[in-house]
Amino acid sequence: MFRIVRFDMLLKYIALTTVIISIGIYTLVQTYWLPDISLFKVITISSIVSTLLILLLLTSFISRKIWAILALVDKSIFPDLNGTWEGEITLEDGKEILAKAVIRQSLLATQIDMHGESTKSITLETTPTIEQGQKKLYYIYRSTPKNPGWPSYNGSTLFDIRTIGSEKGKKYELSGHYYTDRKTIGRIRLSQVSKDSNSDVSFY
Incomplete structure (x- = not known):
């Protein structure tokens, strides 16, 4: 059955984005502020980042902006009927x-x-x-x-x-x-x- 969003792909993108952002934040913090910070902190950072990403995607304002951008690229995407x-x-x-x-x-x-x-x-x-x-x-x-x-x-x-x-x-x-x-x-x-x-x- 068709769905507006494919959750298997969405979760993959969120997981990949979370890892990239978390490593980036960890590197910045370690380089400029806390050189002795443990790599274990990446897990905490990842949890926070993934939660924020999911909340943003589920927010109507943000999701509609992403929806509009995707619609410009892919004309077959299901329309925003709001x-x-x-x-x-x-x-x-x-x-x-x-x-x-x-x-x-x-x-x-x-x-x-x-x-x-x-x-x-x-x-x-x-x-x-x-x-x-x-x-x-x-x-x-x-x-x-x-x-x-x-x-x-x-x-x-x-x-x-x-x-x-x-x-x-x-x-x-x-x-x-x-x-x-x-x-x-x-x-x-x-x-x-x-x-x-x-x-x-x-x-x-």
């Missing part, structure tokens, strides 16, 4: 409902908060994938209607991810059919309107 989205939900009868969403994505998880005029949805599971070169996002959710007398229901969507606009004004679009456990079907289309993933898009 931001505010707007679009519509098309019901079985053809009626369209305005929809808004906020996507919060990291190297480890993708969270989608979707809002309609009469319902709110939370993420149960998301899985990014690339199938035959096409970037996709599996999305399983639970919707809670605005009317307290209506029960919650679960649904799933397989979003196709495509790029729209010019290179300078490039943004992403998500679209796909949805299916619910109420045996209803329809279609969702969302377009990215900003990179801000802290917006309030709720209708109520």
